[in-house]
Amino acid sequence: MPPDFSSLVHWILFLPLGAALFIALFLRRAGTLAAGLSTGVAFAIAALALRLLTVTSADTLWHVELAKLGGISLGFGYLIDANARLMLFVVSFVAAWIHLFSVGYMQDDDARGRFFGGLSIFMFSILGIVVADNLLMTFVFWELVGFSSYMLIAHYFDKDDAAEASKKAFIVNRLGDLGFILGIAFCLAHHGTLNFAELGALKPVAGWPWLLGALLMCGFIGKSAQFPLHVWLTDAMAGPTPVSALIHAATMVAAGVYFMARISFLMTDEVLGFIAISGAGMAALAGLCALAQTDIKKSLAYSTLAHLGIMGCAIGLHRPDLAVLHMAMHAFFKATLFLGAGSVIHGCHHEQDMLKMGGLARKMPVTAATFIAATLSNCAVPFLAGWYSKDAIIEAAHHHNLYLFALLALAALATCLYSARMVRLVFFGPANSAAAEHAHESPWTMTTPLVVLGLVFSVAAGFAAPALIPASALAQVAAPLHEMAFHATAPATLVGGLALILGAFAFRYYGRAAGVDSLHADLPRVYSLLEFRWMDTFYGWVVASVQRRVAEFIAFLDLLLINGVAVRWLGAGIPAVIGYLAGRTLHRGQTRLYALSLVAGTLLLAWYFLAR
Amino acid sequence: MESTTLAHHLLLAGLLFAVGLTGVLLRRNLLVVTMCLELMLAASTLAMVAFSRFNHKMDGAIFVFFVITVAAAEVAVGLALIVALYRRRGTIQSDALNTLRD
Numbered sequence: 001m002p003p004d005f006s007s008l009v010h011w012i013l014f015l016p017l018g019a020a021l022f023i024a025l026f027l028r029r030a031g032t033l034a035a036g037l038s039t040g041v042a043f044a045i046a047a048l049a050l051r052l053l054t055v056t057s058a059d060t061l062w063h064v065e066l067a068k069l070g071g072i073s074l075g076f077g078y079l080i081d082a083n084a085r086l087m088l089f090v091v092s093f094v095a096a097w098i099h100l101f102s103v104g105y106m107q108d109d110d111a112r113g114r115f116f117g118g119l120s121i122f123m124f125s126i127l128g129i130v131v132a133d134n135l136l137m138t139f140v141f142w143e144l145v146g147f148s149s150y151m152l153i154a155h156y157f158d159k160d161d162a163a164e165a166s167k168k169a170f171i172v173n174r175l176g177d178l179g180f181i182l183g184i185a186f187c188l189a190h191h192g193t194l195n196f197a198e199l200g201a202l203k204p205v206a207g208w209p210w211l212l213g214a215l216l217m218c219g220f221i222g223k224s225a226q227f228p229l230h231v232w233l234t235d236a237m238a239g240p241t242p243v244s245a246l247i248h249a250a251t252m253v254a255a256g257v258y259f260m261a262r263i264s265f266l267m268t269d270e271v272l273g274f275i276a277i278s279g280a281g282m283a284a285l286a287g288l289c290a291l292a293q294t295d296i297k298k299s300l301a302y303s304t305l306a307h308l309g310i311m312g313c314a315i316g317l318h319r320p321d322l323a324v325l326h327m328a329m330h331a332f333f334k335a336t337l338f339l340g341a342g343s344v345i346h347g348c349h350h351e352q353d354m355l356k357m358g359g360l361a362r363k364m365p366v367t368a369a370t371f372i373a374a375t376l377s378n379c380a381v382p383f384l385a386g387w388y389s390k391d392a393i394i395e396a397a398h399h400h401n402l403y404l405f406a407l408l409a410l411a412a413l414a415t416c417l418y419s420a421r422m423v424r425l426v427f428f429g430p431a432n433s434a435a436a437e438h439a440h441e442s443p444w445t446m447t448t449p450l451v452v453l454g455l456v457f458s459v460a461a462g463f464a465a466p467a468l469i470p471a472s473a474l475a476q477v478a479a480p481l482h483e484m485a486f487h488a489t490a491p492a493t494l495v496g497g498l499a500l501i502l503g504a505f506a507f508r509y510y511g512r513a514a515g516v517d518s519l520h521a522d523l524p525r526v527y528s529l530l531e532f533r534w535m536d537t538f539y540g541w542v543v544a545s546v547q548r549r550v551a552e553f554i555a556f557l558d559l560l561l562i563n564g565v566a567v568r569w570l571g572a573g574i575p576a577v578i579g580y581l582a583g584r585t586l587h588r589g590q591t592r593l594y595a596l597s598l599v600a601g602t603l604l605l606a607w608y609f610l611a612r
Numbered sequence: 613m614e615s616t617t618l619a620h621h622l623l624l625a626g627l628l629f630a631v632g633l634t635g636v637l638l639r640r641n642l643l644v645v646t647m648c649l650e651l652m653l654a655a656s657t658l659a660m661v662a663f664s665r666f667n668h669k670m671d672g673a674i675f676v677f678f679v680i681t682v683a684a685a686e687v688a689v690g691l692a693l694i695v696a697l698y699r700r701r702g703t704i705q706s707d708a709l710n711t712l713r714d
Contacts, residue, residue: 589710591645595636 006062008052009078012045012088013127020120023113031112038116039099042123046096049088052080061197063133072188079133079196083324087130087258090328094250094335095123097449101339102242104445105346115155115240122148122247129255135184135194135216138259142180142219145255146173149247153239165235172232176222183215200265213267217260217275224256224308226275227282231535233305237297241342244297249304249338250331257311257327261320276316280397280407283309287414291421291519292530295352296341299422303378304334306411313408314393317400326389333377333386336454340371343446344426347439354425355517356433363439366447368427370454375419379503380412380496391496398491409495416503424510425517621662628655642697642704646690653683 019041027034052060063077080088099119106112125148128141146169154166187194190212191202220226225233236248247253260267260275267275283306290302307330314323345352347364361368377384380391394412397404431437441447510518520527586597628651635648657676664672698704 589712591706591709592637592640599633599637 004062005052005055005060005080006078008048009060009062009080009131012048012052012092013124013131015041015045016120016123016127020117020124023117023120028113028117031109031116034113034116035103035106038120039096039103041120042092042096042099045123045127046089046092049085049092053085053089061133063195072192073195074136075134075195076137077133077195078131080131083258083261083321084130086324086328088127090331091126091130091251092123094331094453095119095246097453098242098246098250098335098339101245101342101446101449102240104443105242105342106240107443109240111155115152118148118152118155119243119246122152122252126251126255130258133196135187135196135199135263139177139180139184139219142223142255142259143177145223145252146170146177149173149236149252152243152247153236155240155243156238159238161235162238165232165238169232169236172229173222176218176220176229179215179218180222183212183218186212186215196262199263210268210270213263213271214274216263216266217271220256220260220275220312222256223259224253224312225305226256226308226312227278228535230282230286230305230308231533231539234298234301237295237301241297241338241345244301245335245338245342248301250335253304253308254311254327254331257308257315257323260312260315261324264315264318264320267315272316272318274316276313276401276404279309279312279314279316280404280411281309282306283313283411284407284414287411287418289530290414290418292527294355294517296344296354296357296422296426297338297352299354299418300334300337300341303337303415303418306415307334310390310393310408310411313397313404317393317396317404319393319396322389322393322396326393329377329385329389332453333374333384336370336374336450337378339446339450339453340367340374343367343442343450344371344439346442346446348433348435349438351433351435354422357426357431357436358429359427359431360436360439361427364441366441367450370447370450371427372423374454375423379416379419379500381500382493382496387496391493394495395491405491409499412495413499413502416499417506420503420506421510421517424507429511618662618666621666622659625655625659625662628652628658640706642694642706643691645706646687646694650683650687653679 019037023034023037027037059082060078060080063075065073065075067074099116102115102119106115109115122145125141125144129138129145132138132141150166150170153169154162156162157166184194187199191199193199193202222229233248233253237244239248286302286305286309290299290306293299293302307326311323311326311330314320314326343364344357344360344367347360347367348357351357373384377386380387390412394405394408397408431439512518517527632648632651632655635651636645639645639648657679660672660679661676664670664676694704697709701709703709
């Protein structure tokens with residue numbers, strides 16, 4: 001019998017909950033203590049997750065039934081398979097360093113207690129999704145993640161854009177979750193179980209086999225910001241930068257990908273085809289849109305959208321293993337990019353406009369080095385983390401479908417272009433504002449995570465991980481990639497190389513003039529096409545014109561039928577007539593008469609029930 | 613001599629209840645009406661104690677303590693209301709208190 005690791009999982013899951021509760025109850029005003037507790041717990045669970053990843057390659061199963069309703073068992077349990085161990089490690093490891101970064105970044109914030117409590121409750125929620133062994137538990141933690149995301153986006157709730165962004169993220173996610181919960185109901189009705197292991201053993205439903213997958217996919221589309229529900233992610237950048245790094249780049253948005261990998265056996269070809277097309281399309285478009293953003297965080301958010309699209313495409317290509325691998329690699333380098341952006345923003349006194357930066361490489365050498373390393377990984381430079389997973393997905397697309405391949409190639413190209421632009425505008429050339437002129441390197445709490453995540457993991461993750469973690473799932477996935485990666489003639493490698501060369505040209509192109517965007521100067525129409533928020537405008541039109549008209553019509557019906565006919569005429573009119581007549585005869589103001597009526601009524605009722 | 617049975621207790625409780633009910637229905641003085649209401653409550657409490665005794669369970673007997681406690685509080689409020697009523701209106705005859713009729 002293999003050793004039981006469920007107690008280890010208990011610790012991993014409930015430590016952050018304990019920290020969050022303790023902070024919420026006792027440390028709301030004690031920001032420093034809260035930061036220390038939350039960060040300590042984050043590092044503790046990272047260590048525990050690393051232990052779980054390295055000591056065992058056997059699956060951990062643990063389940064306790066919470067309630068049994070009409071033959072349906074609702075339970076709480078763990079299903080720790082290879083993907084879950086990898087995801088646990090990635091989430092807790094990246095999160096630990098982001099916690100440390102936050103200690104420096106949030107130094108001057110008055111509400112640090114709330115912030116770190118929020119981070120801890122987020123950790124509890126995301127780890128719950130990772131370990132969950134049934135759909136309902138996943139859903140509960142899914143909503144908790146949505147709540148903590150809402151809470152952390154709205155950290156600066158006195159700013160309008162943060163308050164609105166948090167609301168938008170919450171509402172858009174609800175749209176996806178509606179499909180998710182309908183999927184759970186459908187699954188219960190047809191299969192009678194929500195347990196992943198039991199569902200995996202079942203045959204697909206007759207009738208509409210695709211429906212269950214399609215409904216559950218809605219949750220993924222909302223949480224992972226897939227087209228057409230991607231609109232919340234770029235706005236969510238109004239939250240503090242560590243939150244953007246942790247939740248809206250590395251972990252939460254990737255949870256959708258992880259969930260899809262977990263239930264990939266429920267997906268039919270129709271659903272997968274849709275995910276592949278929409279993912280690849282969004283990857284290409286979002287990559288290009290990143291070229292037309294001047295806010296460094298918004299540009300990175302579009303980059304995240306592009307990578308989420310690539311992961312979605314991998315799911316659609318029947319390769320959930322590659323999607324999870326890319327999610328892990330992306331977590332490392334995108335967390336570094338966001339933390340680097342946070343360090344830059346911190347150094348430039350909260351300036352986020354890339355056109356007002358420039359020349360920061362000399363003033364912030366550590367940040368610059370790590371940011372550039374992560375950027376190279378993002379561009380899939382050979383032998384860096386992003387290369388292993390991204391090129392493998394592009395390669396898989398090439399085997400599968402040439403349209404998908406073309407879209408992903410465009411996405412790879414766009415990645416190189418916006419990355420080159422970002423690095424050029426932020427770190428090179430002259431300083432374009434007083435803030436950039438007086439920029440300074442960040443304290444060690446912020447640079448250490450950058451070095452660890454950026455230099456060590458963005459650069460070496462794909463290369464070193466199989467050697468570091470021999471017994472893990474990573475090795476099983478990454479080993480064939482190593483072999484594949486040396487096929488220099490593979491189309492993916494050619495595309496990647498071409499994209500890198502064009503990226504180098506883009507680097508020169510954006511260096512032409514300081515303080516202006518070269519594309520904006522040369523092709524203003526293209527630039528504004530990319531900058532324009534098509535889907536937001538569309539949704540605005542839908543809400544203002546379509547949904548509002550429908551709502552007004554329904555309100556009119558309500559006024560006429562419910563309020564008018566049912567309430568005013570039937571509900572109020574008839575009793576009013578009866579009451580008027582009865583009041584004349586019965587309402588005499590004699591207490592004894594009322595008491596007598598009460599007794600008589602009781603006796604009548606008693607007679608009625610006893611005589612039957 | 614035959615020992616008392618459950619029926620005896622229930623008969624007594626029923627008679628007490630009937631006395632109270634009659635009082636509530638016939639008397640006009642609110643003070644007396646309140647006392648009669650208490651009599652009805654006591655009758656039902658007595659029935660509960662009797663059931664508890666003859667079923668050999670202490671639940672009802674314990675429950676009665678709570679009933680009595682609540683009844684005491686309720687009487688305090690009721691008497692206070694009657695005193696307040698008398699001060700304001702100068703009467704506690706229920707037939708005279710009918711201003712809400714119109």
